[in-house]
Amino acid sequence: MKSFVKSAKFRILLVFISFLVGIMIYGVTKGGYSLSGASLINMLTQPLKSVSNSVALEFERISDKIFSPDKYYEENQKLKERINELNRKLAEYDDLKAEVEELRKFADMKEEYPELDMSMPAEVLGYVTNDPFKSFTIDKGSADGIEPYSPVITSDGLVGMTVEVSEKSSTVRTILSPDLSVAAVASSTNADYGIIEGTVINSADGHTKMSHLSTAHKLKEGDLIVTAGNTGMFPKDYPIGTVISTDFEINGLSACAEIEPCCDITRLNTVFVITDFSGKKEGADESKTAP
Amino acid sequence: MRVKLPREKRIFYFKTVLRWIVYYIVIILLFSTMNAGTWTKPILLVPAALCIAMKNDLMASAFTGAVCGFLIDVACGRLFGYNAVLLTVFCVAVSLLFELYLRDKFINFFWINAIVSFIQCCLDFEFYYNIWKYDHTEMIFCGQTLKVWAYTVISSVFVYLFFRLVNSKLMPREHLTIKEIINNNRGITQFSKE
Numbered sequence: 001m002k003s004f005v006k007s008a009k010f011r012i013l014l015v016f017i018s019f020l021v022g023i024m025i026y027g028v029t030k031g032g033y034s035l036s037g038a039s040l041i042n043m044l045t046q047p048l049k050s051v052s053n054s055v056a057l058e059f060e061r062i063s064d065k066i067f068s069p070d071k072y073y074e075e076n077q078k079l080k081e082r083i084n085e086l087n088r089k090l091a092e093y094d095d096l097k098a099e100v101e102e103l104r105k106f107a108d109m110k111e112e113y114p115e116l117d118m119s120m121p122a123e124v125l126g127y128v129t130n131d132p133f134k135s136f137t138i139d140k141g142s143a144d145g146i147e148p149y150s151p152v153i154t155s156d157g158l159v160g161m162t163v164e165v166s167e168k169s170s171t172v173r174t175i176l177s178p179d180l181s182v183a184a185v186a187s188s189t190n191a192d193y194g195i196i197e198g199t200v201i202n203s204a205d206g207h208t209k210m211s212h213l214s215t216a217h218k219l220k221e222g223d224l225i226v227t228a229g230n231t232g233m234f235p236k237d238y239p240i241g242t243v244i245s246t247d248f249e250i251n252g253l254s255a256c257a258e259i260e261p262c263c264d265i266t267r268l269n270t271v272f273v274i275t276d277f278s279g280k281k282e283g284a285d286e287s288k289t290a291p
Numbered sequence: 292m293r294v295k296l297p298r299e300k301r302i303f304y305f306k307t308v309l310r311w312i313v314y315y316i317v318i319i320l321l322f323s324t325m326n327a328g329t330w331t332k333p334i335l336l337v338p339a340a341l342c343i344a345m346k347n348d349l350m351a352s353a354f355t356g357a358v359c360g361f362l363i364d365v366a367c368g369r370l371f372g373y374n375a376v377l378l379t380v381f382c383v384a385v386s387l388l389f390e391l392y393l394r395d396k397f398i399n400f401f402w403i404n405a406i407v408s409f410i411q412c413c414l415d416f417e418f419y420y421n422i423w424k425y426d427h428t429e430m431i432f433c434g435q436t437l438k439v440w441a442y443t444v445i446s447s448v449f450v451y452l453f454f455r456l457v458n459s460k461l462m463p464r465e466h467l468t469i470k471e472i473i474n475n476n477r478g479i480t481q482f483s484k485e
Contacts, residue, residue, distance in 0.1 A: 126326040128368035130439050132431055134329070135368055164368075171368055178425050200420075200427040204434070266329055 102270055105155040109272065116235055117276035118153075119144050124268045125169060133177035133203050134265050135160075140273060141168045149233065151274040157239040157262025158182065158227060159271055170273070174265050175240065176203040183228040184210055184240055192217040193228060194257070196240055202258060206266050207244065213255040219243050225259055232281020235274060303463040310461035314343055317453065318359060325366040331438050336363050337378065337411055338404050338447035342454035344382035345389045345400060346462065356382030369419070377414065381407045397451060404447045412440040 004010055065072060102121045109118065122138035140146050142165050152159045152172045160174035173180050176198040186192040194210040202209050210225060223243040229236025241259040248255050321335040340359035344352035360375030367374070385403060393399045416436040420428045 127329045129325045129334075129366040130331055130435060131368060132435055137368075178423070200425055200430050204430070 105270075106272065109153075109155050113235070113238070115278040116274050119146055119273040119275055121270045122170075122273060123270055128171070132200065133179075133198055134174050134206075135163075135177065136172050136174070136268065138170050138172060138271060138273070139168065141166050141170050143167045145275050146170055146273050147275070151234045151238075151277075152271050153238065153274060154263045154268065154271050157241060158234065159261075159263060159265060159268065161233070162273060172271070174198070175208050175261060176206065176265055182234055182240065183231050184225050185228040186217075186219055186243075187224040187226045187237075187239075189218050189223075192219050194225075196225070196259065206261070206264065208241065208259050208261060210243075210257040210259050211249065211254070213246075213257060215248065215253070215255050217246070217255055219246050219255075219257055221245065225257075229279055232279060235277040236279060306461045306463040310457060313457050313461065314355070314454075315358075317457075318355075318362065321450075322362045322366060325363075331435065331442065333442035333446045334363060334367075334408065334411070334439060335443070335446060335450060336360075337408050337443060338400075338450040339454070340378050340382050341385050341400065341404050341407060342451055344385040345395060346454075346458050347386065349383060349386050349390075352382040352386035353379050356380075367415075369415070373418075374411070377411055381411075400451050401444075401447070404451075405444050408440050408443045408447075412436045412443075 106118070106121055109116070119140050122140040122144075125137040125139050128135040128137070138152075146162060146165055148162055148165045150162045152161060158175060160172045160177070161180055162170045163173045164171040175182060175196055178198050178200070180198065182196040184194055184196045192213060194213040196208055196210050198208045213219065221243055225240045225243065227234040227236060227238045227240060229238075239262045241261040244258040244260050246255060246257045318336065318339055321339055324335065325332055336359040340352075340356045343355045347355075356378040357375045360373075360378035361371065363369070363374040363378070364371050385407070388403070389395060389399070393403075413436070416428075416432055420431050425431075
């Protein structure tokens with residue numbers, strides 16, 4: 001022991017400890033700021049610390065899972081049940097909301113057009129595959145009192161006409177089709193009569209065309225076009241669409257207008273079929289309207 | 292000719308029934324995809340009917356062609372039976388072609404499907420748009436008919452691969468092929484020499 005105390009190693013050790021104590025005392029005098037060496041070490045070991053910390057946390061999490069699985073399992077089951085319950089309630093709420101909205105529209109329309117007898121809201125089952133004129137199928141048919149060649153509407157405006165009716169479903173031809181002609185008149189003037197008939201070009205944009213207008217017409221952009229109601233096929237004064245632009249026909253003898261339908265015919269969810277209305281032509285000549 | 296054992300017969304019947312069930316499930320699924328959305332879609336039932344006609348006998352092919360045709364009529368809002376007649380004729384022709392002249396190769400299916408789809412699309416365009424002399428029907432031909440045809444031809448690759456998979460798993464073979472007989476004989480000869 002005496003030899004160790006007297007040895008050079010011991011002295012070096014003392015010097016080193018003194019150096020460390022000195023550093024410590026110096027650190028105390030810095031008043032809370034770390035020494036530059038400590039900062040450097042901190043900086044260098046920062047990534048290592050973060051990795052080790054995350055590893056430790058992960059380890060703790062795993063060990064926690066291993067040693068207390070029942071607690072987590074029960075909690076998980078409770079949360080799952082809660083989520084399922086909330087999802088069920090949300091789905092029910094969405095259904096009810098949609099139903100209420102439909103029925104509200106239906107009630108509003110009944111109030112607004114008391115002369116129209118309408119079917120219950122019909123859901124659009126799907127559009128006819130690859131049809132450029134957007135014909136579609138609805139979930140109401142002859143069992144619901146729907147007949148062929150009955151007008152089909154939404155709360156916004158005229159959509160088209162039923163052309164093929166089976167017991168539980170019907171096919172609707174829209175006003176975008178060249179095969180459907182509707183007598184129409186400008187709501188503002190009540191004098192500019194014409195025929196609404198779809199064209200290939202207009203149907204691509206979801207628009208239709210009003211043709212056979214007088215060259216002296218007073219139609220302007222934004223004018224509302226409504227059904228004329230003089231053919232007995234459609235109720236009078238029901239909105240069809242608004243004028244986008246007017247032009248002359250190629251023959252120059254009459255004018256035409258591009259019409260944007262009041263409802264987006266390419267994105268329909270629910271429609272109504274008018275089963276009866278005042279002024280309906282009994283046994284209407286089907287061949288004229290449905291080639 | 293392979294001698295049929297009762298067990299083999301059972302497997303034969305089971306596989307046949309299962310195969311046709313799978314065929315018709317796929318047909319219904321393809322039909323339901325045709326009714327989804329408002330965008331332009333391929334007529335997937337055409338390649339499906341042809342795939343079935345390639346590997347099956349005449350009557351079954353004709354019947355399947357008719358079913359697929361009826362489904363196309365319903366989905367496309369066409370006169371009920373119009374596509375059924377077309378596809379029945381095409382399926383019978385394809386069944387005969389593959390039975391008598393053509394080998395069961397993808398390239399043969401591909402060009403036959405391309406021709407049949409093109410005829411089906413062109414007839415549809417002619418009878419439902421062009422014949423009524425609408426203005427600008429060429430827009431429908433370019434923007435709709437040719438697009439549907441192209442989609443149908445491209446998607447037929449996947450339909451073919453699926454039916455090939457079904458056939459490879461569920462198509463029971465009643466007879467050995469000549470190649471198999473030769474291979475079997477070789478095996479027997481080698482075994483007897485040893």
